[in-house]
Amino acid sequence: MRSHSARFLSVGITAVALSAALAACSSNSSTSSAPSPKSKTPIVIGTSLSLTGDFSTDGLAFEKGYELWAHDVNAAGGLLGHPVKLIVLNNASSPTTVDTNYTQLISTDHVNLTFGPFSSLLTTPAEAVAARNGYAFIEGAGGAPTVFSAPSNLADHNVFDVSLPIADTIVPFAKYLASLPASQRPKTAAYPMADDPFGYPPVQAAQKIMAAAGIKTVYSKIFPEEEVDYAPAADNVAAAKPDVVVLGSTDVPTVAAFMKAFQQQHYVPKYFVCAAGPDQGAAFISAVGVGNADGMMVPNGWYPGVTNAASKKMVAEYVAKYGGSPSGVNSDVAEAYSVGQVAAQAVTATGGTDNAKIIAYLHSGVTLTSVQGPVKFDSLGENGLLTAYIFQWQNGKYVQVLPLGAPGTVKLLAPKPAWTSG
Amino acid sequence: MATELLHAVVNGVLGGGVYALMAVGLTLIFGVLDIINIAQGVMVVLGAYLSYALSVHLHIDLFLGLLITVPAMFIIGVAIQWAFIRPLRGSERTAMSLLASYAVAIIIEGLLYLFFGASDVTLTAPYSNSTVSMFGFYVPDIEIGGFVLAAAMVGVLYLLLYRTRFGKSVRATMQDRTAALLVGIDVNRVGALTYGIGVSVTAIGGMIFGATGPPFNPNSGYDLISRLLALIILAGLGSVGGALVASVFMLTVEAIVDIWQPTWAVAVFYAAIVIVLLVRPVGLFGRQAARAQ
Numbered sequence: 078m079r080s081h082s083a084r085f086l087s088v089g090i091t092a093v094a095l096s097a098a099l100a101a102c103s104s105n106s107s108t109s110s111a112p113s114p115k116s117k118t119p120i121v122i123g124t125s126l127s128l129t130g131d132f133s134t135d136g137l138a139f140e141k142g143y144e145l146w147a148h149d150v151n152a153a154g155g156l157l158g159h160p161v162k163l164i165v166l167n168n169a170s171s172p173t174t175v176d177t178n179y180t181q182l183i184s185t186d187h188v189n190l191t192f193g194p195f196s197s198l199l200t201t202p203a204e205a206v207a208a209r210n211g212y213a214f215i216e217g218a219g220g221a222p223t224v225f226s227a228p229s230n231l232a233d234h235n236v237f238d239v240s241l242p243i244a245d246t247i248v249p250f251a252k253y254l255a256s257l258p259a260s261q262r263p264k265t266a267a268y269p270m271a272d273d274p275f276g277y278p279p280v281q282a283a284q285k286i287m288a289a290a291g292i293k294t295v296y297s298k299i300f301p302e303e304e305v306d307y308a309p310a311a312d313n314v315a316a317a318k319p320d321v322v323v324l325g326s327t328d329v330p331t332v333a334a335f336m337k338a339f340q341q342q343h344y345v346p347k348y349f350v351c352a353a354g355p356d357q358g359a360a361f362i363s364a365v366g367v368g369n370a371d372g373m374m375v376p377n378g379w380y381p382g383v384t385n386a387a388s389k390k391m392v393a394e395y396v397a398k399y400g401g402s403p404s405g406v407n408s409d410v411a412e413a414y415s416v417g418q419v420a421a422q423a424v425t426a427t428g429g430t431d432n433a434k435i436i437a438y439l440h441s442g443v444t445l446t447s448v449q450g451p452v453k454f455d456s457l458g459e460n461g462l463l464t465a466y467i468f469q470w471q472n473g474k475y476v477q478v479l480p481l482g483a484p485g486t487v488k489l490l491a492p493k494p495a496w497t498s499g
Numbered sequence: 500m501a502t503e504l505l506h507a508v509v510n511g512v513l514g515g516g517v518y519a520l521m522a523v524g525l526t527l528i529f530g531v532l533d534i535i536n537i538a539q540g541v542m543v544v545l546g547a548y549l550s551y552a553l554s555v556h557l558h559i560d561l562f563l564g565l566l567i568t569v570p571a572m573f574i575i576g577v578a579i580q581w582a583f584i585r586p587l588r589g590s591e592r593t594a595m596s597l598l599a600s601y602a603v604a605i606i607i608e609g610l611l612y613l614f615f616g617a618s619d620v621t622l623t624a625p626y627s628n629s630t631v632s633m634f635g636f637y638v639p640d641i642e643i644g645g646f647v648l649a650a651a652m653v654g655v656l657y658l659l660l661y662r663t664r665f666g667k668s669v670r671a672t673m674q675d676r677t678a679a680l681l682v683g684i685d686v687n688r689v690g691a692l693t694y695g696i697g698v699s700v701t702a703i704g705g706m707i708f709g710a711t712g713p714p715f716n717p718n719s720g721y722d723l724i725s726r727l728l729a730l731i732i733l734a735g736l737g738s739v740g741g742a743l744v745a746s747v748f749m750l751t752v753e754a755i756v757d758i759w760q761p762t763w764a765v766a767v768f769y770a771a772i773v774i775v776l777l778v779r780p781v782g783l784f785g786r787q788a789a790r791a792q
Contacts, residue, residue: 129608130718133617169718272762300761306712309510309757309764316503316636330619334713340628341639360618364714496628 117155119162120430122147122420123182124192125203130170131302134329134360135195135409139218140165142413143192145395150417156424168194175199179206189430190215192416195409196327197221197243197274198302204236205229213237213435215420217412220244221274225457235432236458237439239415239447243352244278246376246465247323249479250350251283253467253489254321255290263320263347267296269310269335270325276302279352279376280325287321295319307331311338321348329354332373333364340369340496347492350374355470359405362473368497370470372490378463379449380475381406384485387418388448404475415447422446502635503758509638511751513646517711519746520649521704521723522730523656523739524697530673530737531693534584534596538604540724542698545607546572546705547715548615551622561624561706562644568702576698579603580691604720611717619714627710645707652703653743656696660739669693673737726768733772734782741784 124143127136147161155161164186168175175194182188183206191207193200193216200219207214208229214236220243230236254263268284270277277299288294295317300310311334314322322339326332332354339345355361355375362370381392381403391414392403420435422445427434444462445452451462467479471490478489525539536542546568553564583599630637660666671679672689680686708723709715730749734741749768757764775783 129612129617129716133716133718134619137617298761300757301765306514308712309507309754310761312506312510312636313503313758316506330713330715333619333621337628337713341630342637343630364619364621 117159119160120156120190120424121162121164121186121188122190122192123164123166123179123186123188125166125168125175125178125182125194125199127170127195127199128165128167130168131330132170132195132199132328134357135218135407136168136170138357138360138407138409139195139413141395141399142217142410143417145391145398145410146414146417146421148398149391149394150421156421157428164188168199170196170199172199172202176202176206179203183207183210183212190420190424190432190435192413192420193217193219193238197224198327200224200236201227201274208233208235211235211432213423213432213439215239215416215423215439217416218409220459222278223274225459230457233436234440234456234458235436237419237454237460238458239419239452239460240412240449241376241378241463241465242459242461243275245282247279247283247350247352247467248286249465250323250348250374250376250467251286251290253479253481254292254348255286259291262290263292265293265295265317265319266321266323267314267317267319267346268294268298268323268325269296269314270299271302271327271331272299273302273325273327275327276325276352280323283323283350287323292321299325302327307334308338311335312342315339315342315344318344319346322346322350324349324351324354326351326354329357329361329364332361336365336369336373336496345493345495348374349493350376350467352376355475356380356408356468358407358475359401360407362405362470366497367473368494371472371497372469372493374467374469374478376465376467377408378465379408379411380466380468380477382475382477382485383448383450385448385450387446391448404473411448415449415452418447419445419452504755505634506636507754507758508751509633509636511754512747513638513642514754515747515750516646516649516653516743517704517707518726518730518750519743520652520700521708522727522734522742522746523653524700524704525727526731526734526737526739526742527656527669528694528697529731531669532580532584532596532690533593533676534587534600535593535728536694536697537597537600537724538579538607539697539701539727540720540722541604541607541717542572542576542701542720543705543708543723544715544717544720545575545611546702547622547709548611548620548705548717549702550706550709551615551620554622554624561622561641561710562648565703565706568706569699572702573695573699576695577691579698580694584694585687585690604724608717608720615717617716617718619716620709621714622706622709624710639711641707642711645711648703649707650743652700653739656700657739659696665689665692729769729772732782733775735784736782738782738784741782745783 126140147163150161166178168178191212195218197219204214217240268280270280296314332351355373356377395406423435423438427438452460453462466477469478476487477485528536549568550564553559587595629640668684668689672686730745734745753764753768756767
């Protein structure tokens with residue numbers, strides 16, 4: 078009897094604990110707190126974001142971008158007069174959970190539209206769920222080639238990435254180095270890449286150009302994305318002492334770990350460019366320190382200082398709503414906001430939320446607008462109109478340094494300044 | 500190449516010492532209570548966050564802060580054992596403990612998100628980037644300090660287990676819980692104290708993990724627990740010495756493989772464990788051998 082009671086008690090405690098914990102942190106569902114027109118039924122938009130886990134910095138920034146857009150739309154009277162309601166589920170940065178989330182959003186919540194998650198890794202399983210259910214999948218952070226060549230997209234053409242395709246993002250940097258006179262051109266380069274569909278395509282494209290320009294490859298390896306400690310890979314790069322490091326990173330922790338290991342090995346590359354991480358604004362600076370950020374480069378299609386009027390308005394609204402400074406605004410915010418803008422234009426043009434009509438409209442060759450710039454999709458949903466820029470941290474400011482001669486470009490800081498204590 | 504190899508070995512030994520400390524807590528808890536504490540990885544992260552809070556808000560040095568975080572984690576451990584583990588009884592106890600400790604992990608993770616947010620943080624100190632030059636490469640002072648502390652703590656735990664009356668009670672409980680009860684050992688008290696000790700070492704492991712590893716967030720514990728479980732299985736469940744040997748061995752193997760092919764490093768880590776278990780199913784220092792130490 079005692080044993081039975083004790084077991085019942087333990088089961089009860091566990092069940093209560095699990096329920097409480099799940100309610101507290103696991104599947105965080107939220108709706109926009111924006112003012113909304115109340116006369117009509119809402120247009121419900123579902124998304125799955127990395128509110129916890131490895132991509133949480135990006136996921137939370139994406140959530141802010143979506144919320145900011147929904148707030149602005151509702152403040153302006155909604156979409157076709159309907160208020161916009163966002164349902165955000167937490168995928169905990171898991172490709173398995175993202176699949177479940179979109180199934181729930183479509184099958185249970187019956188959302189009208191789906192917006193993409195953060196990262197190519199999570200977009201690939203998510204787009205397949207959307208395709209199976211006939212949904213357009215407008216996203217802003219799934220730019221890896223594997224996203225566009227996924228079987229579901231090849232069959233249904235339902236993916237629309239409003240941001241810059243990633244494969245060629247570091248090319249302006251590689252071309253810049255190749256264009257330098259031989260006497261000024263770096264001699265050696267290292268290419269450590271995270272085992273992620275986002276991590277290696279842009280690095281390999283850059284390596285091809287730099288190797289052809291005579292820059293010797295001294296390290297070119299893929300390391301596991303789920304690494305607990307990146308120090309061994311970073312130490313091996315430092316041991317090779319290359320002039321240039323092109324890091325195929327996906328997030329801030331990876332970049333911070335490499336920077337820390339380089340600092341501890343007393344090694345400072347002359348040029349250090351990362352596929353992602355330094356574009357995370359305040360999150361990057363708080364992880365590595367203002368001094369160490371100096372000279373760090375990252376490709377992107379947008380930055381907080383862009384002169385686009387819609388972008389300026391969004392940045393000002395973001396600072397007013399969430400605080401901080403314009404230079405601290407994460408580029409994920411702009412990517413998410415752009416998703417909303419493109420969806421809004423499609424809904425308005427097609428007169429509703431019929432996903433088949435939206436897919437046809439977005440593939441019609443129409444040029445749309447966003448805070449990141451113009452958007453026009455090819456047959457696989459890549460946006461071919463955005464230009465890749467290279468940005469660099471200089472004295473706490475995030476500035477555009479490449480391509481040379483482009484409007485807004487300032488002088489590239491090289492060699493990278495020495496590491497500081499923070 | 501010789502320098503790289505040497506560097507990998509040094510990295511493996513230093514990292515292995517820290518993993519050993521985290522794994523010892525896990526293996527002790529299993530040995531005495533026959534439960535797998537899935538929450539151990541999250542406990543390590545909790546330990547790191549406690550050090551972070553003391554460092555950032557009270558400006559207490561990372562190592563000095565352990566004087567606060569270790570007792571705090573001990574109390575947390577005893578409380579968790581009392582609330583979640585002690586009520587478990589019967590033949591399904593071990594299986595139920597998996598669920599209970601997973602629930603504990605989720606609760607702690609949720610609380611960490613609540614108090615610290617989801618952004619990555621890192622532990623820093625004025626000496627974070629100080630290094631010692633050896634054999635053509637640099638070794639961070641904090642990693643050496645962390646290793647010395649971890650090795651010392653493993654030694655202290657060993658002495659506690661094999662040179663004290665309490666240790667005798669622990670080992671008796673590990674060998675036969677019913678017999679220990681019959682000879683007058685308060686197995687509930689032993690269980691609570693052992694769980695507390697097993698959790699308290701994560702304060703040290705967490706501090707070193709947070710100060711030497713990449714930035715961490717409340718979710719970082721899940722990457723750790725799979726490794727810790729693999730290490731104690733390789734060592735032989737319940738073996739303190741085995742945890743030290745297995746951790747140093749596996750971290751060194753991983754660091755060496757990393758030189759040639761980083762993507763294989765993790766695979767080799769787990770493949771080596773499979774091979775060892777095929778040859779010796781009870782692990783390097785299997786349960787019987789461990790309890791005869």
